[in-house]
Amino acid sequence: MSAITQDGRCVALPSLYSQETESHRCRGAGKNVADSDAHESIANLILLSLPRATLRRLQPDLELVSTARGEVVDRADQPVNYLHFVNRGLISLVKSMEDGRTVEIGVVGIEGVTQPGTIFGISRAPLDTVVQVPGSAFRIKHGIMKDCLAKDQELREALEKYERFALLAFAQTAACNRLHHLEERCCRWLLIAHDNALSDTFQLTHEFLAMMLGVQRSGVSIAASRLQKAGLIQYRRGQVTIVNRSGLEDATCECYATMRTEFRKLFGPPKSA
Amino acid sequence: MSAITQDGRCVALPSLYSQETESHRCRGAGKNVADSDAHESIANLILLSLPRATLRRLQPDLELVSTARGEVVDRADQPVNYLHFVNRGLISLVKSMEDGRTVEIGVVGIEGVTQPGTIFGISRAPLDTVVQVPGSAFRIKHGIMKDCLAKDQELREALEKYERFALLAFAQTAACNRLHHLEERCCRWLLIAHDNALSDTFQLTHEFLAMMLGVQRSGVSIAASRLQKAGLIQYRRGQVTIVNRSGLEDATCECYATMRTEFRKLFGPPKSA
């Protein structure tokens, strides 16, 4: 599976979404695929999976926007104006408690779209939806998307399949957050972020990561510095670089691999290599 | 909101699903509403919420079954044969990890139905689905349900609304399991079980509860014995009795109240008292 750029280039996709068994390709640190792309090519896997005709119908209504770290895309219980097909970066679904502590329930990466459920049922966001790793997304008005869906069986099926994956990932994350150690969970999160950042370096602070994992910031700092000492990552002031991806995969819990397996089961082996 | 029995009696519903602000009605310990009911009346809130015509159409295909503790209703990744409208008792959606440890992701009580998502999308169970508190359920063949849904907008909307609630509850549970203390979580679980058992006494072992909360059995024993000493519950060999419901509500975390609020927002205040 790979992303096809507008000019026909073929970009290898990162591990969670790729079919290679051992994919430890590290992209040049700091290189940011789309930094200078005015017309960013489509990397979102839902959009890429659609038949050409379907995609063409959607395209006039898709608007490329860049997403900034911390940006609140949707707020829990508020109406959803746009759906975001993530093209690069990571968007988190976050539950906030009364005392202000937070936990990430799930993420939307380049495999997905925000608020798929609002298309079928109630059109209010169930959770806070926040940009974790900045990047870009194709957004589409909620109402337009709803109309498109009514007319297009393929699109509907793609969303249903994605919802299925999202639910499985939520469950895995919930269990992981309960049962696994902080350091393992840090690794899991970094791997997923890496998969979606389309770059080995991306913005991320300990503070943010702590909020996602539902732990104290100081705990993340300790875990992160251990990972750094082990040569797996490098970071400085809100910027992480994945140095040794396969090392991270060894250091994480089963959950990352399980999600990858589920992803493949659902989205299947590609037609060919 | 209340359940209407076949002979017209009106049964007050327990707290999560009721509209009363402070509902500490404790039903006689040990009395089990339906123990001797051959034709158990409908208590499931989805079924009760349907228009009479819709319900009548469904009824020939609804089969009342009793659910035994530990019974596996559906297994993760296996095809779903029946949907279960829970009528009494509690069914858990459980994630099992490789080492055998488990965490409950969500529950289906009398407000819900198992596997609603399989009606819209992929028809395999996402999670292990296990009876936690024995009771009864109206089951319907998956295929028949799918057909009914295609023809019936009201039914579809009822399921979509329930799915929304389920997702919110999953998120709350996930966050709670990460952030709140074992004893508080025990209370939350007992309250929800109480709401669905339709009796103050129900079957439950420490072992089961530990698996649901993703903790050690000994931890549950300690918490449970504290709750017993505080006069909130009583138990003996796999059987719990809720003694002081309002005490439990005081001892639990915010999560129970939040779920109740969400439930009311979605299913609204009743037409009248």
Added chain:
DNA sequence: TCGGGTCTGTATGATTTCGAACACTACTGC
């Protein structure tokens, strides 16, 4: 260049939960 804010490193004791073990008790089936 000088604040001021943000981010990280680290320390501390307190608390919670783990992990494992063992004894005891109540129920079940024979």
Added chain:
DNA sequence: GCAGTAGTGTTCGAAATCATACAGACCCGA
């Protein structure tokens, strides 16, 4: 009545994480 199993009470040291604090490092804008 007895053996076997299931369920509970309890212990204990170990480990993880909390909660809080503070200092230093880096970055930005005035």
